[in-house]
Amino acid sequence: xxxFLLLSLQLSTYCVxxxxxxxxxxxxxxxxxxxxxxxxxxxxxxxxxVPVFNTNLNYKRSIPNYTSRLAGIIVPTAMIxxxxxxxxxxxxxxxxxxxxxxxxxxxxxxxxxIDDYLKYVPAAAVYALNMAGxxxxxxxxxxxxxxxxxxxxxxxxxxxxKNATGRLRPDGSTYNSFPxxxxxxxxMTAQFMWxxxxxxxxxxxxxxxxxxxxxGVLRIYNNxxxxxDVVAGAGLGIxxxxxxxxxxxxIQRLFTPKDRDREPNTRAILMPNYNTxxxxxxxxxVLMMK
Numbered sequence: 001x002x003x004f005l006l007l008s009l010q011l012s013t014y015c016v017x018x019x020x021x022x023x024x025x026x027x028x029x030x031x032x033x034x035x036x037x038x039x040x041x042x043x044x045x046x047x048x049x050v051p052v053f054n055t056n057l058n059y060k061r062s063i064p065n066y067t068s069r070l071a072g073i074i075v076p077t078a079m080i081x082x083x084x085x086x087x088x089x090x091x092x093x094x095x096x097x098x099x100x101x102x103x104x105x106x107x108x109x110x111x112x113x114i115d116d117y118l119k120y121v122p123a124a125a126v127y128a129l130n131m132a133g134x135x136x137x138x139x140x141x142x143x144x145x146x147x148x149x150x151x152x153x154x155x156x157x158x159x160x161x162k163n164a165t166g167r168l169r170p171d172g173s174t175y176n177s178f179p180x181x182x183x184x185x186x187x188m189t190a191q192f193m194w195x196x197x198x199x200x201x202x203x204x205x206x207x208x209x210x211x212x213x214x215x216g217v218l219r220i221y222n223n224x225x226x227x228x229d230v231v232a233g234a235g236l237g238i239x240x241x242x243x244x245x246x247x248x249x250x251i252q253r254l255f256t257p258k259d260r261d262r263e264p265n266t267r268a269i270l271m272p273n274y275n276t277x278x279x280x281x282x283x284x285x286v287l288m289m290k
Contacts, residue, residue, distance in 0.1 A: 082235075083178065099220065118186065145248065
């Protein structure tokens with residue numbers, strides 16, 4: 001009897017919403033299935049290439065637990081704390097207002113919509129690099145699930161905080177300014193790129209963070225967010241990705257049999273979807289278990 005478990009990992013597009021960390025983790029992305037009765041033809045071990053779009057979740061070796069240095073947690077936590085304190089601190093609010101006034105004085109007519117797209121660039125770059133043959137830490141299935149988990153965490157937490165705080169935007173349009181959703185998504189995807197490629201070259205992660213920082217700056221220049229909104233959003237995005245990378249190896253082991261030499265009993269089918277009500281795109285993973 002098979003149990004079908006549907007995990008819908010929504011990547012919201014309507015309002016969803018450094019490199020100090022060097023995670024101590026070595027991910028083995030070997031997804032090759034070995035049978036107990038297979039006889040090797042040579043004495044040397046042959047390393048087979050890992051399929052980019054392999055969705056088999058029954059790994060020969062499970063992913064090790066994710067570990068982050070203390071600085072990688074303290075920095076984004078301090079950023080969120082800064083934003084939270086600004087909700088009641090007169091000094092930080094004065095800094096918000098003075099920053100806005102200076103920008104509006106120098107660039108009163110500045111408007112751009114490029115920040116609506118920049119926030120997705122680091123995540124798209126991860127898939128583009130893999131398709132170009134520059135492999136990151138995880139295969140297609142793993143990194144897609146990690147990105148989906150990060151998106152769910154950052155979307156839900158940002159939405160909850162926005163409604164709980166009710167801060168007025170600098171342009172006076174709505175009461176959902178804190179934290180910046182665009183910035184939280186941008187730094188979530190930047191951290192995702194950092195985690196996938198920091199062992200290949202740290203410059204990939206630096207580029208991702210440069211794009212995320214540009215997104216946050218443009219939100220201020222567009223007069224859509226206060227400085228503290230952007231700082232808090234950046235910290236929230238980073239921590240959301242770190243939380244997903246911490247949780248996924250533990251979840252993955254729930255679907256990995258202890259007898260690793262037998263036939264796979266867990267497989268996944270990945271399907272894109274679109275929610276017309278919430279105007280969001282997503283990726284559904286159907287897990288089939290014996």
